[in-house]
Amino acid sequence: MKLSDGYWRVRQGFKAAWARQTITVDPIDNGLRARAAANLAYGDRSATLGGPMFTVTLSTPAEGVIRVVEEHYRGVPDRGPHFQLNVDPDASFEVFHDDHGTGLRAGCLEAVVSNPGEVFSLDFRSGGVNLTGTSYKGLGVYRDEAADYATASPRAHLDFDEGCGVRHNYMREQLRLAPDEKVYGFGERFGHFVKNGQSVEMWNSDAGTSSDAVYKSIPFYWTSKGYGVFVNHPEDVSFEVGSETVGKIQFSTRGERLEYYVIAGPEPKDMLRRYTALTGRAPYLPAWSYGLWLTTSFLTDYDDATVAGFVDGMRERDIPLSVFHYDCYWLRPYHWCDFEWDGDMFHDPSGTIAEHHRKGLKVCVWINPYLSSVSPLYDEAVAGGYLLKLADGSAFATDFWQPGMGLIDFTNPDAREWYCSKLGKLIDMGVDCFKTDFGESIPTNVVYDNGADPVAMHNYYTYLYNETVYRYLEQRQGKGQAVLFARSATVGGQQFPVHWGGDCESTYPAMSESLRGGLSLMSSGFGYWAHDIGGFEGDPGPDLYKRWVQFGLLSTHSRLHGSKTVRVPWAFDEESCDVLRTFTKLKLSLLPYLARGSRQVSEDGIPLMRPMALEFPHDPAVRYLDRQYMLGDDLLVAPVFSPDGCVEYYVPEGEWTNYLTGERIVGPAWVTGTFDYMSLPLMVRPGAVIPVQEGRVDTEGDLLDGVTLKVFAPEALGEEWTSVELRRGFEQDAAVVEFRMRRIGNALQAQASDTGLAWSIMVGDKQAHACQGAAELTW
Structure with missing residues (x-):
């Protein structure tokens, strides 16, 4: 959110105060606490009459991580929700003094506050290097004088200098950026991979892949200078990344309190290890999840015969299939999502699922957290108090996706148990996993069972939704066997994989947008990622379909999916079958290699699919690259993004080998080549040992x-x-x-x-x- 008007002025309609002078710095039981006045009060008793005053508290949850809590008014009620963090209450720290001020040391990371009487500053250092920091006009509180008293949010508080009414207040911080510093992360972002110059909003929405709106907002970033920052707020945090103030990264949110964590590197992988140790890591996934998934597509007409035709058609063409997914229309019209099969189209679901299992397939079905008022389950949910409510106690209702639909209140333990009981009937029937769709369009005018702030719950809802389904699958199937195919996410959502990129168009630009979104998500603590092979909206045609198949089968998880058109390869041409067969078997042959990389995901928080800047942080040529990536430690993938088959890609230092053709290229070098549908730049790192099982046709x-x-x-x-x-x-x-x-x-x-x-x-x-x-x- 932009809070200034150029460099000098405050945005019209706002009034601001900034932490200007350090007043006190004192050790406390768990760290260090400083107070900073908005005026020059030190040594001037008359200037101490009134405020604002800022309280800055430093502590550590783990080695190499420093927590910063900045407050204007203290003691403001906190209704939650809160991200679930793994904090060590006994993490060691040291308070020290040097020429620059008083500091807190947490292993390799230090935070230093300026001395009392000096201009307020807070600097972060590691290994003798000043990483970033804030100073006068960085930390501030802003009052929206144009706010409507009658509609003021629950987070609004008294005017900070006159106490004359209710206003919207915002807390803002600015941290320095070096001239050559690049910023990455923020969750799934479909624009430029390097975030410098962008405004980034933490607000999940159902908006496709072609805009600045996203399904997965993660208030975490890291930079090429060797540190990361996690802003610990589930609500709508707003970032200005070298945009509002060119030399600063700014973040703000409504209220009187701002909390963030500075995370040491020095390498990007070190930052991700520490960040995921704090917010959670992806679990191990079963082998079958890495095989090829095929769906019915979204709006297509399908029944038992259609599904059998798809499955048998893949077998007849020798294309190994691991998972079959039933999208929305396995449900009855107007009854989404009450977990009942449409009996007119599917006559014996249990028998059909058993037949899928006999053929070696796992079965996935589409679900969401919404419930149509047409379904008999709606009355059951209302009677049990399982739906989100309005302030008057009535159930929230909308016609958004289904008639008069309500939303499950996952803060209610009874509602979670009830929801899982419905999933249990499907698991008893043989369903192996669920596609947990939606979870983004959550209203903010509702009341939650646990009293949580509905604004903060907008993004956090998806965490509870996916956690509920994942944990129930884990309970029924055992650890290491649960799998979701989820669209929305927030901090910690990486613990409930897999996530896919959402509804993209069937175009080459959308294919590249999807990759950018995936690389940003992989930079934000997520280890696994998929996308709709062929694109979701539109008909890709044979050319784009074959190119997307190459890309999709060299992603961590691979799913054929569309909207109004199917994605079976013979719907395009026979060569599409050849391409799909070749790259599916290629991926299966690489399962030993992928298993090695999966251990890094679960043990270290290092993604299996990773941007070049994460793997080669000291090579300046890779910092902007978002059309190629590393799959594990040793495979470089550069998908084809144009119908002429031409690819320009970069290889770092050393002699790289094309896995498919044997061609050797000595780097560092930019390379341009033209590739047919059976090849692409799949380059192997010098000295790499790639374990393969040639001839593998399944995941067993x-x-x-x-x-x-x-x-x-x-x-x-x-x-x-x-x-x-x-x-x-x-x-x-x-x-x-x-x-x-x-x-x-x-x-x-x-x-x-x-x-x-x-x-x-x-x-x-x-x-x-x-x-x-x-x-x-x-x-």
Whole structure:
């Protein structure tokens, strides 16, 4: 939210006061507390009459993280909700003094407050480097003098200098940006990947992928200078990223209190480790979730015969399928979402699901948190008090998606239990997972069972919605087996994967928008991501469909989905079947490699699909790249975004190898190439060891049975043994086999910790099979 008018003036209709002079700085039990006056009061007793006064409290929830709480009026009631954070109450810290002031040290990160009597400042340092900070006219409180008294929000409080009425107050902070500093994150954002110069609003909405509105707002960012910032507010935080004030990143929210966490690096992966340790990490996912998903599409006509035709058509064309998804119209018209199959279209759901299972498929069905008033369940929900209410006690109702629909109140434990009981009937029927759609268009004029602030609940609603469904699946199926396909999210939502990118158009620009959104989400603590292969709105045609298939099968999760047109490949042309078959089998062959990367997601919070700036933070050429990405540590993917098949992409230092063609390119270099539908830039990092299982046609079984370790640019290996750990499965407790490799001249030596395992090593087209746990290959 812009609160100024140029550099000097305050925005018309607002009045402002800023923390100007440090008054006191004192140690407290859990950290450090400072007070700063809005005027020059130190040593002038007459200037101490009245305020405003700001209280700044520093503490630490963990090593390398400092929590900052900035308050104008203290003691204001807090109705919640609150993000669920993993805070260590015994985290160690140290209060110290130096020439710059008094500081709090939390491991490698320091925060220093200016001395009493000096101009107020708060600086963050790590490793002797000043990362960022705030000073006079940074921390401030703003009063909206144009606010309507009668409609003032529950967060509005008394006029801060005259006490003469109710106003909308905002707290604002500005942190310095260096001239060459780049900013990343903020959740799923479809615009430019580098956020400098943008205004970013934390407000979830159902708005597609072609605007600045998003489904997944995450008030967390990190920068190329080696730190991150998490603003701990579920409500509508507003960021100005080097926009309102060019050399600052500004964030503001309504009320009298602002809380944020500064997170040390120095590397981007270090920031994500610390951020996800605080807000939660994605769990392990079952192997089947990484296979190909096929849906009925949204507005298409389908029944038992249509579904059977889709499933059998994939089998007849030798295209491995892992999950079949029923979108909205498995439900009866006007009855969304009461969990009852449309009996006119689906005569024996239990039998059909059993047949899917017999064919090796998992089954997913579409749900949402809304309930049509036409359904008999609506009366049951009203009687139980399970729906969001208006101030007069009546149920909130709208005709937005269904007639007179209400919304489940997930702050009510009884409502959650009731909702899960309906899901339980589907699980009993054989349903394996749920697509938790919607959760963004949540009203702010409602009353929650737990009394939470409805404005703050707008974004937070999705957390409770997805948590409820995920935890119930986990309870029924066991840890490591629960899977969602969710659209909306907020902080902590990464604990309930998978998330997909929402409703994109069937165009090349929309395909690139989707990738930008995914890379921003992967920069914000989320480990897994999918998108609608072929695009959602419109007909992609054969060309775009085949290009999107390449991209989709080289994403962490892969789903064919559309709106009014289907996404089975034979609906386009026979070559589409060939492309889908080739890239589906390619992904299946890479499951051992993906399993290695999945461990990084759950153990370290490092995404499986990651922007180049995250993987190569010291290469200035990658800082703006948003049309290519790394899949795990070693595979660089540059999708084709034009019908001429031409791609311009960048490879960092070293000799990179195209996994599909064998072409070698020495970096750093910009490369331009033209690719057919069976190829694209899929480049392997120098010295990488890629475990593959050629010929795999499903997601079942041991991931190391008959595995081949493909070694690329082995010249990058040294004579010392290099250790590579591979997992036998995707489960958290999957057994690990250690492989050791070294190069002596043109000979590659390898050993495995499991001497009974059948495996081989491969360099180029030369392959050697293991004997008694060892192999040697000369190339």
